[in-house]
Amino acid sequence: MQATLTIKLARVAIVIAIFALWEMLSRTGVVNPRLLPSASDTLATLGDLLQRSSVRTDLLVTATEVLAAFALAVPMGALIGFLIAENRYFADVAKPLLFFAFSIPKSIFLPMFILVFGVGFAQKVGFGFFSTIFIVIMSTTTAVESVKVEHLTVARSYGATRAQTAFRVYLPSMLPVLLEALRISMIFNLTGVILAEMYASRDGIGHQIATWGENFQMKQLLAGVVMVAAIAMTFNELIRWVETRCSHWRT
Amino acid sequence: MSAKTLRHLIVIGLLVLWELLPRTGVIPELFLPSLSSTLLAGWNEAAEYGHALAVTLYEVAVSMAFACGGGILLGAIVGSLPRPRLLIMPMVSSLYAVPLVILYPVFTVWLGIGSESKIAFASIYGFLPTMLATAAGIQTIDPQLLLAARSMGATLSQRLVRVIIPAAIPTVLSGLRIGGALVIVGVVVSEMLISSAGIGYLISRYRTILDSPHVFAGVLLVLFMAIAFNTAIRWVERKAAIWQTGTRAGQGADEVGSGAMQPAT
Amino acid sequence: MQPLANVTPLKPPPRAGAIEVRNVGQVFRTRSQDVVALEDVSLDIKPGRFVVLVGPSGCGKSTLLMMMAGLRAQTAGTITINGAPIPQPDPDRVGVVFQEASLFPWLTAEDNVEFPLALRGVAKPERRAKAQDALKLVGLEGFGKRHPHELSGGMKQRVSIARGLVQDPPVLLMDEPFAALDEQTRMTMGDELLRIWAATGKTVVFVTHSLTEAVYLADEVIVMSPRPGRIVDQLQVSLPRPRTYEMLSGDAFGALRDRIWRHIRKSA
Numbered sequence: 074m075q076a077t078l079t080i081k082l083a084r085v086a087i088v089i090a091i092f093a094l095w096e097m098l099s100r101t102g103v104v105n106p107r108l109l110p111s112a113s114d115t116l117a118t119l120g121d122l123l124q125r126s127s128v129r130t131d132l133l134v135t136a137t138e139v140l141a142a143f144a145l146a147v148p149m150g151a152l153i154g155f156l157i158a159e160n161r162y163f164a165d166v167a168k169p170l171l172f173f174a175f176s177i178p179k180s181i182f183l184p185m186f187i188l189v190f191g192v193g194f195a196q197k198v199g200f201g202f203f204s205t206i207f208i209v210i211m212s213t214t215t216a217v218e219s220v221k222v223e224h225l226t227v228a229r230s231y232g233a234t235r236a237q238t239a240f241r242v243y244l245p246s247m248l249p250v251l252l253e254a255l256r257i258s259m260i261f262n263l264t265g266v267i268l269a270e271m272y273a274s275r276d277g278i279g280h281q282i283a284t285w286g287e288n289f290q291m292k293q294l295l296a297g298v299v300m301v302a303a304i305a306m307t308f309n310e311l312i313r314w315v316e317t318r319c320s321h322w323r324t
Numbered sequence: 325m326s327a328k329t330l331r332h333l334i335v336i337g338l339l340v341l342w343e344l345l346p347r348t349g350v351i352p353e354l355f356l357p358s359l360s361s362t363l364l365a366g367w368n369e370a371a372e373y374g375h376a377l378a379v380t381l382y383e384v385a386v387s388m389a390f391a392c393g394g395g396i397l398l399g400a401i402v403g404s405l406p407r408p409r410l411l412i413m414p415m416v417s418s419l420y421a422v423p424l425v426i427l428y429p430v431f432t433v434w435l436g437i438g439s440e441s442k443i444a445f446a447s448i449y450g451f452l453p454t455m456l457a458t459a460a461g462i463q464t465i466d467p468q469l470l471l472a473a474r475s476m477g478a479t480l481s482q483r484l485v486r487v488i489i490p491a492a493i494p495t496v497l498s499g500l501r502i503g504g505a506l507v508i509v510g511v512v513v514s515e516m517l518i519s520s521a522g523i524g525y526l527i528s529r530y531r532t533i534l535d536s537p538h539v540f541a542g543v544l545l546v547l548f549m550a551i552a553f554n555t556a557i558r559w560v561e562r563k564a565a566i567w568q569t570g571t572r573a574g575q576g577a578d579e580v581g582s583g584a585m586q587p588a589t
Numbered sequence: 590m591q592p593l594a595n596v597t598p599l600k601p602p603p604r605a606g607a608i609e610v611r612n613v614g615q616v617f618r619t620r621s622q623d624v625v626a627l628e629d630v631s632l633d634i635k636p637g638r639f640v641v642l643v644g645p646s647g648c649g650k651s652t653l654l655m656m657m658a659g660l661r662a663q664t665a666g667t668i669t670i671n672g673a674p675i676p677q678p679d680p681d682r683v684g685v686v687f688q689e690a691s692l693f694p695w696l697t698a699e700d701n702v703e704f705p706l707a708l709r710g711v712a713k714p715e716r717r718a719k720a721q722d723a724l725k726l727v728g729l730e731g732f733g734k735r736h737p738h739e740l741s742g743g744m745k746q747r748v749s750i751a752r753g754l755v756q757d758p759p760v761l762l763m764d765e766p767f768a769a770l771d772e773q774t775r776m777t778m779g780d781e782l783l784r785i786w787a788a789t790g791k792t793v794v795f796v797t798h799s800l801t802e803a804v805y806l807a808d809e810v811i812v813m814s815p816r817p818g819r820i821v822d823q824l825q826v827s828l829p830r831p832r833t834y835e836m837l838s839g840d841a842f843g844a845l846r847d848r849i850w851r852h853i854r855k856s857a
Contacts, residue, residue, distance in 0.1 A: 188531065473704075477677075486708070491693075
């Protein structure tokens, strides 16, 4: 316990040290403060930005897109993944194709989405969906395959019904893998939506960041980067926390 | 029908549909230009695409040297020392959740819109997974092997050269495969966003004038690049498959999450 | 491979290979407390003897072996091999055989056997010749080009033994070398090991969990108890050599095994 506390403190110290270094480099003029505004200035700007209604609207837009893409990709991907894992023949046919689709870079198809959907909500959600669904399919397949045959045999030998098997064997066995899949899908999803916003969009936080960059507004740009990073990391840690709470299922 | 035959039929079917659907007008050529018109567009502008490919390849090569060199070096250090590992690894995988593409505007402000900003961005994009994979690989080396080498009087450098490096090769290779794919994505995406050269730039330029066949020709070119790289590394991996047994199966790599290390968008 | 258990009951004259353990102790310091792994252990092993260390998990038998190999430093007492202390591994004096996992999977059997020679820069032809001799000794002639994953568990352990013997050290230390093998293979390997021992006259110190294996192989069985690890009994096994399968069911064998089991049950 003591050791983990030391490590946690050391991590906090590292983060503080990075911010301190950033502050110092900028204050002492080692780097041009116009190219790298100090940490304190950036954080102050971040506070300002969060007060602005336009930035809040952008965040809301991005959040809506992310959630919409997620809400579409996860159930659909899970369903396809489940079907593939449950049917041997289907799996043999589809798996190499999916592996292939999974391993090719998705971002280069972004222009297609603009050609088809134009610039707007549908294009961003569509691309977020497209970036996410393959990982959901793959993870679901892995999750189903992680169910131990022995456990199914035991359940069957005690006369479990289909529903009982589903809820008492499949679900608890799959839960840890599914949670991990959810976390990773969210990373993919967020990256997809933000990229789509940066590439061509009229609103959303990704669009704002790109605009600040084009206009050389370094303070706002860095504040935006810190903001998105903080949101992404918080969400990530949240799911991780849930994962560890459920970790007694593993093994 | 065997699964393989059906799979091949599906692929052929998709290619045929790609040709037929736009031709018959079921899908507008703007959304999906037919296979033949895409290839023709690429062929007609071969010189332009060739030039763009050279720019992109140059950026990819330099970024890969940075990303993979740095990732393998740092991963080896972090993976072999338990204290830094405990300290840093969770922070690094937390950083992995951040959509790194938001850093690209920062690099364009700092380095301009030439190759430098692409190289900086793609290097960072490919660095993390390479480092995570290498650290995991070093970590999973069977301690018995190191103990055995020590019992035979191996010095520290002999243990490094004769045990640690060969035992870590498979994991480093898979790190290279994933990191390298991300480097390609990083370069092309940054070219698509803001730039003045490269395949990504061509794709974006043709997109703004709604020239679908030329957009698709560029997309295809990048796809081939990614697939060629992937195939090449997989081939090396298969050659080195014998090494696979040098690590305790699966352990550690699990921690990073195999999915998390696949090319993101 | 010929399991010739009954070869040469006449050993070559024992050479150097005496092990002296004097009042050895080992304390692990953890953050919260100190754990005494070994306390006041003394042993005298004559050259050419086959000595087996047995005891429940945590009695420090493997720790003691690692200290004899120079792989770990004791916190008290002295260990000498051939009359000199062993502060670090010395392959000229001591060869070590580990559990199954310790062969390098990327090397062939003969490259694995040559490994310790390669470390010291021995020239290739000499290396190859010595490795071939060692492989022949363990009954693996002709298997040199195979990788570990192409060998059975028993064959892998033969390669490990060949690797331990390739520099011809007077002492061979074996840390549960047959623990991962199935019962039949284990018996065969025991006979093989006795044959090799008889042919080479090495001093062998062998760690095991198996009481039967201990009595079957040993000249002398050292029984250890855990927390703190210390020696609770030393049994001379006076069963004639070569040992045979029939001895396992004899009264003398049973009495020895029972005596060890009573010690272990008491301390467990």
